[in-house]
Amino acid sequence: MPTPTPAQDLAAGRTAFLFDLDGTLVDNVYEHVLAWREALTSIGGELSSWHLHRHIGMSGGLLTRELFRALGREPDPDEMERVKQCHREAFARLSKGIRPLPGAPELLAYLTKIGVPWAIATSGRRDNAEPALERLEVPGHVPIISREQADHAKPDPDLFLVAAQALDVPVGDAMIVGDSVWDLLAARRAGALAIGLLTGGIAADELYRASPYRVYQDPADLLRHLDQVAIRG
Amino acid sequence: MPTPTPAQDLAAGRTAFLFDLDGTLVDNVYEHVLAWREALTSIGGELSSWHLHRHIGMSGGLLTRELFRALGREPDPDEMERVKQCHREAFARLSKGIRPLPGAPELLAYLTKIGVPWAIATSGRRDNAEPALERLEVPGHVPIISREQADHAKPDPDLFLVAAQALDVPVGDAMIVGDSVWDLLAARRAGALAIGLLTGGIAADELYRASPYRVYQDPADLLRHLDQVAIRG
Numbered sequence: 001m002p003t004p005t006p007a008q009d010l011a012a013g014r015t016a017f018l019f020d021l022d023g024t025l026v027d028n029v030y031e032h033v034l035a036w037r038e039a040l041t042s043i044g045g046e047l048s049s050w051h052l053h054r055h056i057g058m059s060g061g062l063l064t065r066e067l068f069r070a071l072g073r074e075p076d077p078d079e080m081e082r083v084k085q086c087h088r089e090a091f092a093r094l095s096k097g098i099r100p101l102p103g104a105p106e107l108l109a110y111l112t113k114i115g116v117p118w119a120i121a122t123s124g125r126r127d128n129a130e131p132a133l134e135r136l137e138v139p140g141h142v143p144i145i146s147r148e149q150a151d152h153a154k155p156d157p158d159l160f161l162v163a164a165q166a167l168d169v170p171v172g173d174a175m176i177v178g179d180s181v182w183d184l185l186a187a188r189r190a191g192a193l194a195i196g197l198l199t200g201g202i203a204a205d206e207l208y209r210a211s212p213y214r215v216y217q218d219p220a221d222l223l224r225h226l227d228q229v230a231i232r233g
Numbered sequence: 234m235p236t237p238t239p240a241q242d243l244a245a246g247r248t249a250f251l252f253d254l255d256g257t258l259v260d261n262v263y264e265h266v267l268a269w270r271e272a273l274t275s276i277g278g279e280l281s282s283w284h285l286h287r288h289i290g291m292s293g294g295l296l297t298r299e300l301f302r303a304l305g306r307e308p309d310p311d312e313m314e315r316v317k318q319c320h321r322e323a324f325a326r327l328s329k330g331i332r333p334l335p336g337a338p339e340l341l342a343y344l345t346k347i348g349v350p351w352a353i354a355t356s357g358r359r360d361n362a363e364p365a366l367e368r369l370e371v372p373g374h375v376p377i378i379s380r381e382q383a384d385h386a387k388p389d390p391d392l393f394l395v396a397a398q399a400l401d402v403p404v405g406d407a408m409i410v411g412d413s414v415w416d417l418l419a420a421r422r423a424g425a426l427a428i429g430l431l432t433g434g435i436a437a438d439e440l441y442r443a444s445p446y447r448v449y450q451d452p453a454d455l456l457r458h459l460d461q462v463a464i465r466g
Contacts, residue, residue, distance in 0.1 A: 030266050030282045049263045050434040201283040205438035
């Protein structure tokens with residue numbers, strides 16, 4: 001009778017990483033906050049920055065609908081489109097000096113080096129993601145799943161499901177890494193374990209309420225603790 | 234023998250409010266974060282936004298020294314001055330559309346109406362505070378204590394001590410209202426009770442670790458609950 005293979009070793013061999021992009025690999029959440037505030041002002045709406053901050057990372061459509069709800073107004077499709085367009089313009093203007101978060105390039109390069117498959121799944125549109133992907137020097141073979149490729153963005157699990165499919169791994173074997181509560185909720189709905197990062201400015205206590213597997217400070221901190229999350233070097 | 238006056242009624246009659254300005258009465262913390270990041274970049278430094286965010290509200294000098302420490306560099310006085318100057322310029326550019334936080338004008342007007350003395354104590358310089366004070370329509374008789382009027386800014390208690398003196402109330406009878414951990418720590422060192430607001434984007438759990446008397450969402454929420462904090466209408 002063959003010796004049974006320990007389950008955790010099997011899992012380690014199969015682990016894949018699915019990364020959120022904005023706020024997780026690049027430092028641009030605060031720009032998103034100011035861009036959404038500017039966008040709301042364009043339709044006469046006002047919401048406080050700290051409140052908007054807690055909606056960053058969710059689907060743009062869902063976020064816009066939430067904003068209208070918070071303003072106590074019926075969302076009008078034309079107005080919603082105008083808000084989204086204004087956010088895109090303001091965000092492009094504010095985020096010119098886009099920077100990778102500490103350890104992000106090193107973490108991605110290390111995973112590539114040891115043969116762990118990884119992909120990126122962002123609630124944003126592909127063209128918005130382009131500057132970040134360039135700064136991170138993401139290799140051409142890495143699947144980049146953006147808004148266009150799923151019916152629903154986060155906190156729906158779709159983007160992560162498509163990303164796991166693109167890597168040809170069961171999503172349940174993937175570790176999902178994100179900086180927002182919406183990433184962590186999407187991960188749970190996908191049936192995957194999630195790793196929260198503090199890099200989006202959401203406190204550890206707030207992230208832990210969405211039941212991640214673990215929270216680390218930033219990609220550099222995650223890289224230092226990879227052996228706690230299924231990668232044995 | 235006269236009936237003893239209950240202590241809490243005495244306290245209620247004596248209560249004064251000392252307010253922080255940025256992030257507490259006006260919505261500009263996220264602009265401060267981006268302005269400090271830009272300032273650091275000007276001297277070749279890099280710190281993540283979420284990390285900078287948690288230093289907003291402390292004395293500019295102390296913050297600059299902390300930043301150098303985090304960068305692992307000796308602070309050079311010329312370089313420190315350059316960083317502060319660059320922050321001032323970037324902040325002025327980013328915060329053109331400065332807005333009062335929900336309920337801030339109403340809360341201040343209500344305190345004035347019922348005769349509760351109040352003052353503002355900011356870690357910033359007076360000229361930086363001017364646009365915010367104009368937007369809030371602060372009456373001319375209200376003491377505005379700024380960086381120039383104290384040896385040390387927050388988390389040292391000096392600014393709040395000077396503000397209490399200007400109102401001629403014992404600081405121990407004042408309620409100090411702020412959005413940052415530094416306000417709350419300064420309040421404790423001053424021997425006053427503090428009220429934390431979520432408007433600076435710092436989560437309630439993070440604020441509660443600095444032992445405020447209570448945390449409210451924003452000035453509007455504090456106004457709705459004034460009877461919990463020594464004002465009986």
